[in-house]
Structure formats: C-alpha cells, structure tokens
Amino acid sequence: MTLEKALAALSTLIQPLAATHEVPLSEARGRVLAEDVVTALPLPPFPASAMDGYAVKSEDWTQGRTFNLIGQALAGHPFTGTLAAGDCVRIFTGAQVPVGADRVVLQEWVKALDERTITFDAVSAGESYIRPVGNDVAQGEIIAVAGTRLGPITIGSLAASGIAQVTVRQRPVIGVFSSGDELIDISVPPSALQPGQIYDSNRRTVMELLRNLPLEILDLGCLNDDPETIRTALQQAASRCDLLITSGGVSVGEADFITQTISDLGELVFWKLNIKPGKPLALGRIEDCWILGLPGNPVSTIVTALLVGIPLAAHLAGFSPEPPLRISAQLDAPLGHQPGRAEYQRGRYWLTKGEPKVRHTGEQGSNRLSTFRHANCLIEIPAESGDIPSGARVTILPFVGLMAEA
Ligand code: AMP
Ligand code: MG
Numbered sequence: 001m002t003l004e005k006a007l008a009a010l011s012t013l014i015q016p017l018a019a020t021h022e023v024p025l026s027e028a029r030g031r032v033l034a035e036d037v038v039t040a041l042p043l044p045p046f047p048a049s050a051m052d053g054y055a056v057k058s059e060d061w062t063q064g065r066t067f068n069l070i071g072q073a074l075a076g077h078p079f080t081g082t083l084a085a086g087d088c089v090r091i092f093t094g095a096q097v098p099v100g101a102d103r104v105v106l107q108e109w110v111k112a113l114d115e116r117t118i119t120f121d122a123v124s125a126g127e128s129y130i131r132p133v134g135n136d137v138a139q140g141e142i143i144a145v146a147g148t149r150l151g152p153i154t155i156g157s158l159a160a161s162g163i164a165q166v167t168v169r170q171r172p173v174i175g176v177f178s179s180g181d182e183l184i185d186i187s188v189p190p191s192a193l194q195p196g197q198i199y200d201s202n203r204r205t206v207m208e209l210l211r212n213l214p215l216e217i218l219d220l221g222c223l224n225d226d227p228e229t230i231r232t233a234l235q236q237a238a239s240r241c242d243l244l245i246t247s248g249g250v251s252v253g254e255a256d257f258i259t260q261t262i263s264d265l266g267e268l269v270f271w272k273l274n275i276k277p278g279k280p281l282a283l284g285r286i287e288d289c290w291i292l293g294l295p296g297n298p299v300s301t302i303v304t305a306l307l308v309g310i311p312l313a314a315h316l317a318g319f320s321p322e323p324p325l326r327i328s329a330q331l332d333a334p335l336g337h338q339p340g341r342a343e344y345q346r347g348r349y350w351l352t353k354g355e356p357k358v359r360h361t362g363e364q365g366s367n368r369l370s371t372f373r374h375a376n377c378l379i380e381i382p383a384e385s386g387d388i389p390s391g392a393r394v395t396i397l398p399f400v401g402l403m404a405e406a
Helices: 003-013 152-160 202-210 227-240 258-265 298-317
Strands: 020-024 053-056 066-073 087-091 103-106 110-114 117-120 142-144 165-169 173-179 216-223 243-247 267-271 282-286 289-294 327-331 342-352 355-360 377-381 393-398
Touching (some): 003 282, 003 298, 173 202, 202 216, 202 298, 216 227, 227 243, 227 258, 243 298, 258 282, 258 289, 355 393
Parallel strands (some): 173 243, 243 289, 327 355
Antiparallel strands (some): 020 165, 066 117, 110 117, 267 282, 282 289
16 A cells, blocks of 8 residues: 555544534634634725825815824824814824824824924825724634644734634543563663663654644553453553554564554554555554554654555544645755555655755665654655655655644
8 A cells, every 4th residue: 555545544534533622712712713703803804004194184184284283193093083174183003093094194294384284295096004894704704714734923913803712522532552672661771771682762753743733642652462461552542632643563573462452442444554654654553542553663763654654644633734835855965765565764855946856864774763853854665666765856755744732
C-alpha cells in the first residue's frame, strides 16, 4: 500500500469523535471548532474614521471654504451633536463619524485659521476615509467554520466579534505504548544499564510529536515482548482510548506480537506500507479503538508518526491538518536509492539566492536518530526512482509543515 492510499483509507474509515463541549476563548487555543460561528455584530459596529482629520459634509467641501470647528471625536468618545452646513468636527482614527458627516478630510490638507475655524488648501475627490458599518465583517457572516483549528488569529477575530465562548470537539484520548524487552525507562541511570539494554526513546518522541495537537495523551509505558502481556495491555487500553499508538514489535521477528494480537482481539486493517523507512506500519482496531503500530527503529517511528500518526490523530480530533508543504529543491549532493519503495531521507535545506538547495544528512540507517541532528526536512524520493545525481531537483517536506503546531 502506498502512503497516499493509506492516508485516503484513514480519512474514509475513521470517523471524527462526535462529542463537543463549550470552552471560554482563553482555553480555545489549538482546539477544533465544532460549529460554524455566525456573528450578530457588524464590524465596525458604527461608521468609523480611517484617518486623523476633520469630519465634514462633502457637499460643503469647496476650495477656499472655511469651516466652523464645532467639536471633536476620539476613539471611544463620539461627538454627540449634528453637523449643520459649514460645520466640521476634529476626528481621529477609530472614532465614530458624527451624524451628518460623510467624509474625513486628512489633517495634512487642512489649515487651522484659529481655534474655531479651518480651511483647506486643496480639494480632492475620491476616498471618504470612512469605514462604513460592516466594512470588515457583515452582520450574519460566518467568521469561523466548523473544523477550524483555533489559532491565535482566529481566536483574536472571535474576540473582535465579542464571541466569548466556543463549542469545540472533545479531545480524543490517545494511549502511547512502546514495546520491547530491551527497553529501559529514562529513570534508570546509564551506569545501571545491563548488557543488551537501550533506552526507550520512541514513547517520548511520539508523545512529544502529538503534544501540540488537541488530544488527551496517556503514557501507557513499555510492554514486554510477551504475547499475554501485550494482549492484556492492548485490551485494557482499547477500552479507555480512542487511539493507541505503539512502537516496535510489528515486524516479522520472533518477538513481534503486536500485529498478531490486534488480529486476535479485533481487526488488522492494513499492515505494511510501501515506504522506507517505515515498511511494517500496521493499522487496526479493537472495537471502537483504533491502533496504529509504528515500527520500532527510531527513525522509522518518527517518519511514520509524522506522515501517518499526526494526520490520523488530527482526523479523529475532527480537523484536517494542512497537507505537508512539498517544495522543489536542487540536490547539492547525490542521493542513493534503489527502485521499489518511496523513501524519506533526512535532509537539510537552505536558500542560495532565494533558491532552495538540499543535502542529505549522512548515512541513512533507520536506527540512526543522529540523521535528524542537523535535519530540517525530509527528502521524498519516488518509489520508481534510481540514484539521483547532484544538481537534480527533488521534493522536500520541511519539518515546519509536518509538525502540526497551532
Ligand atoms: P522492532 O520493530 O521491535 O523489531 O524494533 C526495531 C529496532 O528498534 C530494534 O533495534 C529495537 O531495539 C529498536 N526500538 C524498538 N522500540 C524502541 C524504542 N521505544 N526506543 C528505542 N529503540 C527502539
Ligand atoms: Mg522489538
């Protein structure tokens, strides 16, 4: 199965959680809007001056004419009188335009003769420098659509419309497991590591990759390579989670029990993707709980978490993340690739005279977390491609577009 097919399958198979609740705007950051928001308040709510100057009636406005200055209007302090012929009001940006005025003359064009009288040097038609009611947002307009992930600007726009509470989707509960007899928790000091043991890094990485998404994340620890342990743990976790993400134990080794356990307890939807790294990726379900089995090699875990785990979690949470940004860059060093699987190498891109260039970060073994050390993108190599010479164009996926921030 190709990555595209797997992603398409996810979005048709997996229904977003239906439950919703209300939150105040101050707690809405990163949450997914459950309903369209319609505003009852036009913006601006009154005709407002766009500049500092003098509010006049345009019919009065002829060259050389003097005006009686009858008051002033500041933002938050409207002028309450009405303009008669030949009157003007000193006005500042954001102030309500007084009744009777239909134009603001910029202060640069005006000469004050004395405290009560002004005149203009020139008359120019065109702009009224008045923002009419609803100029920004009309009454009844949809100002935020269901499925939007609430970021700083949407939240600010809701505040501008006086919307203090929003209905958001409930956050899916995601349990994260790692698996492997060799894995040791970070609480054990390096001096206490026994032969053959390594630290469990995947559980941490996966939780951190998901941290900014609207999810409730449960750290479910590390499972031993024992079918009974895995069976009990998956079954219990499935009853309290909407999605389980595991790493390790999905290959065809003697100690790989995750896929078999999913089949025994529920259903394995697919297993094996045509990508490198990440081939043994598995998707299944136990009753209402989806299970994503990521391969254990740390680079494979990260690449599949980015390309499949984040979109899947986002889908459950009720939003579609922007598709990863794919840009064309020129290779600055050759890439080796055998036709067969689409490959995602770690690379570093930069701009030379505005043009993106990219280079891989060294030997690309799927165990080598160090290939991420200087990386800022994945280089996407099509399945059918062979070796690619320096100077050729390739597609890169910058990390900024892959890590769903809000
Ligand atoms: P597996 O898919 O279980 O065969 O694991 C493949 C490789 O990834 C093995 O070398 C494991 O030791 C390593 N690995 C598996 N899980 C983790 C983990 N949570 N943290 C670090 N390395 C892991
Ligand atoms: Mg293992």
